[in-house]
Amino acid sequence: MAENTKGMDIAVVRELKKTALNLREHVVRMIGVGKAGHLGGSCSLAEIVATLYFHTMRFDPKDISHPDRDRLLLSKGHSVLIQYAALLELGVIPLSERGKVKTLAGMLQGHPDMDRTPGIEAVTGSLGQGLSIGVGMALAFRLDNRPSRVFVIMGDGELAEGQLWEAAMAAARFGLDRITGIVDRNRIQATGPTLEVFDIPDIEEKWKAFGWNVLTVNGHDIRAVAAALEHAAGLQGKPTVIIANTVKGKGVSFAENTAAFHNGVMSQAQFDMALAELQAARAKLA
Amino acid sequence: MTVSKNPRTAYGEALVALGKRDTRIVALEADLGKSTQSVLFKAAFPDRHFEMGIAEQNMASAAAGMALAGKIPFIHSFAVFASGRVYDQLRNSICIPNLSVRICGSSSGLSDFGDGKTHQSVEDVALMRALPNMSVVCPSDSAELTAMMEELADWKGPVYIRINRNDLPFTIPLDSSYRIGKVVKIRDGTDAAIFASGSMVSKSLAAAQMLAEKGISARVLNVGTLKPLDRNAVIGFAEGVRAVVTAEEHTIIGGLGSAVLEALCGVPHAPVELIGIHDSFGCSAENYDALLEHFGLTAEAIASAVQQILEGSS
Numbered sequence: 001m002a003e004n005t006k007g008m009d010i011a012v013v014r015e016l017k018k019t020a021l022n023l024r025e026h027v028v029r030m031i032g033v034g035k036a037g038h039l040g041g042s043c044s045l046a047e048i049v050a051t052l053y054f055h056t057m058r059f060d061p062k063d064i065s066h067p068d069r070d071r072l073l074l075s076k077g078h079s080v081l082i083q084y085a086a087l088l089e090l091g092v093i094p095l096s097e098r099g100k101v102k103t104l105a106g107m108l109q110g111h112p113d114m115d116r117t118p119g120i121e122a123v124t125g126s127l128g129q130g131l132s133i134g135v136g137m138a139l140a141f142r143l144d145n146r147p148s149r150v151f152v153i154m155g156d157g158e159l160a161e162g163q164l165w166e167a168a169m170a171a172a173r174f175g176l177d178r179i180t181g182i183v184d185r186n187r188i189q190a191t192g193p194t195l196e197v198f199d200i201p202d203i204e205e206k207w208k209a210f211g212w213n214v215l216t217v218n219g220h221d222i223r224a225v226a227a228a229l230e231h232a233a234g235l236q237g238k239p240t241v242i243i244a245n246t247v248k249g250k251g252v253s254f255a256e257n258t259a260a261f262h263n264g265v266m267s268q269a270q271f272d273m274a275l276a277e278l279q280a281a282r283a284k285l286a
Numbered sequence: 287m288t289v290s291k292n293p294r295t296a297y298g299e300a301l302v303a304l305g306k307r308d309t310r311i312v313a314l315e316a317d318l319g320k321s322t323q324s325v326l327f328k329a330a331f332p333d334r335h336f337e338m339g340i341a342e343q344n345m346a347s348a349a350a351g352m353a354l355a356g357k358i359p360f361i362h363s364f365a366v367f368a369s370g371r372v373y374d375q376l377r378n379s380i381c382i383p384n385l386s387v388r389i390c391g392s393s394s395g396l397s398d399f400g401d402g403k404t405h406q407s408v409e410d411v412a413l414m415r416a417l418p419n420m421s422v423v424c425p426s427d428s429a430e431l432t433a434m435m436e437e438l439a440d441w442k443g444p445v446y447i448r449i450n451r452n453d454l455p456f457t458i459p460l461d462s463s464y465r466i467g468k469v470v471k472i473r474d475g476t477d478a479a480i481f482a483s484g485s486m487v488s489k490s491l492a493a494a495q496m497l498a499e500k501g502i503s504a505r506v507l508n509v510g511t512l513k514p515l516d517r518n519a520v521i522g523f524a525e526g527v528r529a530v531v532t533a534e535e536h537t538i539i540g541g542l543g544s545a546v547l548e549a550l551c552g553v554p555h556a557p558v559e560l561i562g563i564h565d566s567f568g569c570s571a572e573n574y575d576a577l578l579e580h581f582g583l584t585a586e587a588i589a590s591a592v593q594q595i596l597e598g599s600s
């Protein structure tokens with residue numbers, strides 16, 4: 001792993017940890033009380049998305065259409081709340097939208113909709129399509145000699161979609177080293193643990209067999225995530241996938257490791273508890 | 287009538303011409319390049335041609351990614367796969383964000399006569415027409431196809447292009463100026479209006495000739511663009527006649543016939559009869575004409591439909 005990431009400034013790491021907690025708070029507030037929302041799969045991505053937007057990605061919130069920007073695609077589009085959270089935190093999405101998720105008057109749709117929402121790069125949500133979109137982008141950027149990297153976040157349950165493996169073959173076939181895949185391995189899908197619902201064994205070996213570099217990290221360890229993202233940038237000739245071991249619902253105790261908050265509804269008490277827990281975690285950081 | 291260039295060859299050559307003019311044009315293929323004739327583009331612009339393997343779903347979503355990065359991608363397969371196999375990818379990756387991807391549905395309808403029902407597209411127009419943002423074009427000959435292609439560099443949003451595998455006679459006047467979205471009268475008449483698309487345009491012209499020999503005057507309208515359909519033109523051309531017939535190489539559910547009826551809905555019009563395939567898959571046949579005849583897609587059937595309406599109304 002690259003030295004400068006390993007020796008990442010402690011203040012930078014602390015700031016990113018704080019940002020991840022801020023993103024979780026945005027997610028909790030976007031869902032609110034008495035309404036269904038994808039809390040679990042959004043919270044498992046908080047450190048990864050914070051590191052991408054606030055550390056790794058070439059992305060200027062004041063120039064979000066720059067042709068050379070890096071792209072982040074959420075193939076697991078149902079977790080888009082965490083991307084909205086980052087875009088809220090960056091000021092790309094106005095804070096006034098936070099309370100209007102999934103309403104007719106709001107710009108924040110239930111799944112990524114690039115026509116309505118600034119900063120969203122593609123339409124995803126029908127699972128399995130994001131990596132293919134990334135392959136097309138990467139081929140075009142290479143053709144145009146652009147520096148842009150493409151990051152595609154997939155779910156571990158989503159790996160059952162056959163199209164992802166078509167895309168995996170294509171990315172390797174074309175040597176698309178500017179693509180970095182990230183598998184959010186939180187081990188829980190909509191109806192239960194992946195082990196019980198549809199176990200996909202040997203994920204690392206599968207990606208290797210499809211011609212990818214594979215890095216496995218703790219997806220809540222900012223330092224490890226940042227290092228893996230930087231390491232991937234230096235690997236040439238092959239795409240890289242980061243298998244991120246995560247906890248579904250991470251940071252909100254009642255939502256952790258349960259399918260109940262894949263797309264669950266919070267009571268007022270749960271909502272208050274979630275905010276209190278995030279506040280306490282933030283206080284501990286300072 | 288003279289036999290025009292094969293539509294697939296015309297397509298391949300037109301794509302090369304477009305690629306010369308506009309470097310944003312890229313082509314994606316799924317191992318059917320010799321059939322779709324995307325091989326011509328590959329020979330001319332190897333850097334802008336991508337063999338994606340036999341993986342149509344990935345090809346369709348990858349085309350979305352290319353469009354998002356500023357390219358104008360043309361994706362290729364047989365019509366049955368280009369519409370049905372990748373329906374969800376067209377819907378979500380391409381049509382929702384209204385991306386300018388062109389879907390080349392080659393060997394459409396029954397034109398792949400030998401390969402049978404798995405390879406023949408009888409419902410592709412219905413599927414594509416139902417997708418919001420999607421435009422659907424179906425040229426009647428190679429000249430119309432070439433003219434259509436000219437417009438596809440700048441046409442906004444996704445377009446499905448339905449291309450026949452076999453030689454088709456010239457139907458449109460060679461000096462006519464082509465525009466996507468127009469319904470074109472190619473023969474005048476006063477008793478009946480025949481709306482046709484694709485291979486059925488030449489059959490409709492033959493039907494009009496047969497009817498003329500019996501003293502019946504039928505106008506023939508080429509509906510080269512099935513969507514967006516020029517509703518006012520359809521209403522106008524259907525006015526003043528005593529019979530309206532539609533003719534398509536497609537199921538009568540959701541295709542040209544349905545589109546014409548939707549256009550005429552709510553305005554007074556003559557009785558309408560639909561010539562097409564009646565809720566059935568195709569099958570293998572020894573040649574194209576034999577297969578079209580098997581499904582009643584002939585000039586005789588069109589003429590007879592006109593006559594029956596006129597006899598019923600008199």
